[in-house]
Amino acid sequence: MIRLLFLVGLLVVMLAPPATAHDVKAGADLRIAQTIAGAELTLVIKATTRVPGPLRVEVIGFPSAPTLDLRLRSVTDGRVVTGTVSPGRPAQLRVEETGPHELTVGAGGESAVIPFRVLVDRGSGWEFLIYGGLFVAGLLLVGGLLTGAFNRRGRSAFVVTAVAAAGLAVAALIVILDPWLPAGSPAGAEPRPTDSVLGRPYVQRVVTTVPAGPAVGEEFVTRVELFDGSTGRPVDDLTIHHEAMAHLVVTSEDGRYFRHVHPLRTAPGRLEVRLRADRPGRYLTYVELERTDSGGQLLTGSFTVTGSPTVSPDPAIQDAAAGTVTVTPAAPQAGRAATVEVATTGTPRPWLGMAGHLIVRGADGEFLGHVHEMGTPGNRLRFTFSFPAPGRYLAWAQYATDRGITTVPFTVEVPR
Secondary structure (H helix, E strand, O other): OEEEHHHHHHHHHOOOOOOOOOOOOOOOOEEEEEEEEOEEEEEEEEEEEEEOOEEEEEEOOOOOOOEEEEEEEOOOOOOEEEEEEEOOOOOEEEOOOOOOEHHHHHHHOOEEEEEEEOOOOOOOHHHHHHHHHHHHHHHHHHHHHHHHHHOOHHHHHHHHHHHHHHHHHOOOOOOOOHOOOOOOOOOOOOOOOOOOOOOOOOOOEEEEEEEEOEEEOOOOEEEEEEOOOOOOOOOOEEEOOOEEEEEEEEEEEOOOOOEOOOOOOOOOOOOEEEOOOOOOOOEEEEEEEEOOOOEEEEEEEEEEEEEEOOOOHHHHOOOOOOOOEEEEOOOOOOOOOEEEEEEEOOOOOOOOOOOOOEEEEEEEOOEEEEEEEEOOOOEEEEEEEEEEOOOEEEEEEEEEOOEEEEEEEEEEOOOO
8 A cells, every 4th residue: 555655756756747937827927027217126016815815916126116006906896905016025915816917017207007817716616626635545444344344254354355455546636637637727817719610810000209319318218009910909908928918129220239138017008118319320129929829920011210329339238258258069050059158147047937137139120030048057048049141140148146137148150
């Protein structure tokens, strides 16, 4: 019996399926990166265990975050609660029901409306068989022992014990197969169609700035409006991927200006972020997003900044110091994997769910790639990247430490 239980436990550990980084499930925290009031931060909506009950909201700054005003509204009945959150001081908001909610976050004259669902795990429908089998097995084992003690032939005891073993085997089998058995939806989950093929039309985009012609050194808003490619309606079904609703990369055409930010949802299908440019010219935008039940998508756009260059360009976009970046092989071949190692200043901390990020752009702006570092020990980051074609590439490695987010820019020449 002990060997059987040990085998069951071993199989459960070995056969458990890997967690998926893009799924938000009951019992899991929801992490959402936001660029607001000039700060890069991550909101953490903690998992809810019961409703009615408290909903805990935390904020992590890179390196710091302002105090945020929170307004939680139930989409179902319109009930509203408010609070504030700052690093080290979480907010406790009360929720009365599961289902769709909107969390409005405000700071520095900016605000974002984050849609999410309060989910509570109902438990597996197969738990009845697991606990039922164990309960019956326990009763029958006790009965078998008592029967054997008072029955010399022991046949009845053998039958009772065999049935108990069968119940235990059923419970063990369900435990092993539980990760692959269909699970019931948690309370508050969005109804999903069962008679349609998964996948939604591609997103169409319009990229604009407010004002329309931003000037060097002045703050402006980069606005991305998203429309369904089939209906033309605003797209408001973005799923959280890599801890953000969308990732926006903005670079000057020459590559000496670079920003990787996480715009705010200011209206259905509308994302906005405040920026400031230090040089005139054409700027390229790249938006990484993912719709519910669909794959990822990269949207591109551009805008123009007027005026004269500032006297002191941003030091974060200068060439990396010698020895900081090592590319192997030194002359990478197109279409073959190369290794990029980056020496870090300080110990990297998780940011957007990863230890580090590598963003690569073709010199002409027609190509953008984005890969992740999965956790190299020590003060180094290691990326694997395949350059698609010969040519010159602009690259930026990013990582977070207790002092903030560091950007390491460099160039790579891929020979013909």
